[in-house]
Amino acid sequence: MKAFEFVAARDAQHAVALLAEHGPSAKLIAGGTDLLADLKFTPETPRVMVDISRAADLKGIALRDDGLAIGALVTHTEIMRSPVIRELFPALADAAHTIGAVQTRNLGTLGGNLVTAVPSLDSGPALVALEAQVMMLGPAGGRRLPLADFFTGPRETVLKPDELLIEIVIPKKNLGKPTSFQKFGLRKGQALALVNVAASVWLSKDQSSFVEPRIALGAVAPTIIRAPRAEAYLEGRAATPETMAEAGRIAAGEAKPISDFRASADYRRELVAVLTRRALEHARALALAAGKR
Amino acid sequence: MEVTLKVNGEARSASVAPETTLLVLLRAHFNLTGAKLGCDVGDCGACTVIVDGQAVNACLMLAGQADGREVVTIEGLATRDRLHPLQKAFEDHAALQCGFCGPGAILAAKVLLDENSEPTVGEIRDALAGNLCRCTGYTKIIAAVKEAAAVLRAERK
Numbered sequence: 001m002k003a004f005e006f007v008a009a010r011d012a013q014h015a016v017a018l019l020a021e022h023g024p025s026a027k028l029i030a031g032g033t034d035l036l037a038d039l040k041f042t043p044e045t046p047r048v049m050v051d052i053s054r055a056a057d058l059k060g061i062a063l064r065d066d067g068l069a070i071g072a073l074v075t076h077t078e079i080m081r082s083p084v085i086r087e088l089f090p091a092l093a094d095a096a097h098t099i100g101a102v103q104t105r106n107l108g109t110l111g112g113n114l115v116t117a118v119p120s121l122d123s124g125p126a127l128v129a130l131e132a133q134v135m136m137l138g139p140a141g142g143r144r145l146p147l148a149d150f151f152t153g154p155r156e157t158v159l160k161p162d163e164l165l166i167e168i169v170i171p172k173k174n175l176g177k178p179t180s181f182q183k184f185g186l187r188k189g190q191a192l193a194l195v196n197v198a199a200s201v202w203l204s205k206d207q208s209s210f211v212e213p214r215i216a217l218g219a220v221a222p223t224i225i226r227a228p229r230a231e232a233y234l235e236g237r238a239a240t241p242e243t244m245a246e247a248g249r250i251a252a253g254e255a256k257p258i259s260d261f262r263a264s265a266d267y268r269r270e271l272v273a274v275l276t277r278r279a280l281e282h283a284r285a286l287a288l289a290a291g292k293r
Numbered sequence: 294m295e296v297t298l299k300v301n302g303e304a305r306s307a308s309v310a311p312e313t314t315l316l317v318l319l320r321a322h323f324n325l326t327g328a329k330l331g332c333d334v335g336d337c338g339a340c341t342v343i344v345d346g347q348a349v350n351a352c353l354m355l356a357g358q359a360d361g362r363e364v365v366t367i368e369g370l371a372t373r374d375r376l377h378p379l380q381k382a383f384e385d386h387a388a389l390q391c392g393f394c395g396p397g398a399i400l401a402a403k404v405l406l407d408e409n410s411e412p413t414v415g416e417i418r419d420a421l422a423g424n425l426c427r428c429t430g431y432t433k434i435i436a437a438v439k440e441a442a443a444v445l446r447a448e449r450k
Contacts, residue, residue, distance in 0.1 A: 006294060006311035006357045029355070036314070036353045037334035049311065053358050077347070101423025102401060104335055106347040107354065189422025190336060 001036070002045035009050055011057045012137050012166050020139050022048040024161045029053065030073055031107040033100065034116045058111070058166055061085065067172040072111025072165045076123070077102075079110060089170065090286075091126040091179035091198060098122050098181075098196075101189045111165045114150065117157050118192075120219035124151075125198035126181045128216035128224050130170045138163035148216075151223035177202060178290060180282035182275040186262070193219045194263045195271040197251075199279035203239065203287045210234045210284075215247070215276060220255035220268050227251040230276065239284050248277035296360040300325065301369030307356075315359045316340045316351035319366060327367035327396040331425075338424035341397030342366050348404045350423075367396035370403070378448070379403055382441040383434070390428030398424040402438045410446050414439070 007022075009015035019026050027046035029035055030053055039045055052058065058073040061082050068088060070079070076096040079085055085092050099105055099113065099122050113123040114134070124147070132147045139162055147168065150157050159165060179200040185191030196218040202211040213234040215227040230251040237243050257268035297306040300323060307322040319325045319342065331339030333352045340351040343365040370377040376384070379399045389395045398421060405412055405420035412420070417438050418431075426434060 001312040001314075003310060003312055006355065008357065029358075031353075032355065032358065033335055033350075033353050036355070040333055045312075049355070051355070051358055100335070101338065102404075102420055103338060103341055103348050103350045103353075103423045107349050189419070 001039050002043075004046055005048040007048060007050055009052045009055050011055045012052075012164065015050055015052050015055060015164055016137055016139060016162070018048075018050045019162045019164070022050070026050050026161075028164055030112045031075065031109045033104050033108040034112060052164065063175075064169075065172070066169055068170045068175060070110055070168045070170075072114075072167055073109050074111075076100075076105035076108050076110070076113070079123075080105070088176045089126070089130070089179060091181040091200075091283075092123075095122050095126050095181040095183070095196075095198070098183045098185070098188075098193075104190075110168060114147070114168070115157060115159060115165055117151050117153075117155050117223070119154050119222060119224070120193040120196065121224070122181075122183060122193055122196055122218070124224045125196050125216040125218045126179055126200075127168060127170070128226065129179055129198040129200040129214045130174045130177060131214065133169045133171065134165055135167045135169065136163045137166045142166070144169075148224065148226060153222045174200065176290070178283045178286035180279040180286065182279045182282070184271050184275060192262070195219050195255075195257075195268050195275055197272065197275040197279045199276065199283045201234075201239075201280065201283045201287060203284065203291065204236075207288060207291055209236055209238050211236070213247075213280070215251055215279070217251060217255055217272055217276075220257040220272055225254070225256075227254045227276070229254055234280075239280075241281075244277050244280040244284070245273075247280060248273040248275075251276040294357060296356045298359055298361060299363045301365060309356050311355070311357060313356040314352055315342070315344075315349075315354040315356055315364070318356040318359070319351060319364070325366050325368050329393055329396065331393070335423075336425070337394070338397045338401065339394055341400050341424060343400055343404055346404070346407070348401045348420075348423075365400070365403075367400060370399070377403070378444040379406070379438070379441040382437040382444065386433045386437040386440065388429055388433040388437040394424055394426040394428075398426065398434055402441070405438070406442050406445055410449070411442060412438070 331337035
């Protein structure tokens with residue numbers, strides 16, 4: 001790696017101040033699992049590395065009035081082990097478990113995974129299906145956006161060079177919403193998703209039909225995308241094997257995958273159909289189980 | 294920059310360039326060459342060490358980020374009198390051939406056994422998914438971890 005300066009931020013405000021002080025050639029480092037791997041192979045190196053890995057105010061997981069807040073520095077391992085996440089959103093723990101391997105999950109953070117914004121990022125789909133919001137902090141203060149609008153392209157987000165992502169909030173109305181995350185990779189550990197899909201659903205009072213189904217597709221477009229036509233098809237419709245399979249076919253038509261050395265576009269579309277159906281079946285099973293309790 | 298960390302129970306300090314990784318700090322500054330430089334991007338796990346009780350890839354952590362933390366490397370496992378049960382089991386099962394992945398695999402397995410005294414084969418595979426071995430093909434490694442777990446359980450009784 002080329003030489004850079006290293007400064008450590010005490011907390012989020014200090015990180016913003018350091019970014020302002022050092023300008024656009026400064027770069028934030030959290031877990032470093034993506035950033036350092038990239039820096040070893042790029043000619044461009046930031047002049048100053050602002051280490052936020054010790055910013056304690058970015059590390060909590062808390063139930064608040066506005067929903068469940070997850071600090072940007074929470075690691076994938078912490079998400080897997082969090083009692084409140086395992087109870088309310090097991091899909092987030094499932095998704096975290098598919099990221100890299102133990103070593104990556106121990107260092108890598110939720111915020112880092114989102115900011116890196118590769119189209120196949122595994123922490124994103126379940127959060128998008130749960131209509132999560134992201135909170136950013138900059139010199140002018142904080143701003144909040146739906147996570148779905150945070151991504152603007154492969155490895156691109158709305159984050160400005162002087163801002164940092166501080167937390168992810170799942171809105172209160174979706175606390176405990178049955179959600180499933182499905183990933184297809186070529187191996188269980190250390191594998192990028194060929195396709196990943198998440199679905200969140202409520203069921204009607206008699207548990208026969210879908211209410212507010214939300215479907216998010218990963219690795220099949222420049223960013224994570226929702227599948228609005230599949231969602232509209234399912235809204236109020238009976239939850240049957242046929243309707244869930246049909247929703248999968250509709251979602252496959254909404255995906256815009258590319259062909260690359262990992263898989264062809266056609267194969268990815270087929271995976272979208274299968275994984276969407278599985279995600280709906282799993283989320284529905286979770287909803288039925290919750291209804292029995 | 295100055296960094297001070299506890300390595301295998303001993304306080305160690307060094308003056309390093311800020312872009313120094315924990316792996317380079319251990320190998321070049323502290324002369325602890327057990328952690329290996331493999332892929333250098335977090336895929337192979339040959340550089341795995343334990344930082345504050347967790348397995349991490351030392352190639353993906355800056356020395357400044359490790360400042361003040363507690364690190365265990367493969368050099369910290371055996372005593373003069375005996376190998377750690379994991380090391381002994383790896384030897385008994387011929388779980389190492391060239392040995393390059395061994396330090397990382399053993400340390401990843403140590404963290405697993407510290408947290409889970411009786412892991413299933415699935416749990417062992419999950420804990421070692423980030424440690425690539427190109428010689429023995431994992432079967433012997435998994436058998437060795439299972440046996441070391443049994444030895445450690447018996448020792449605790």
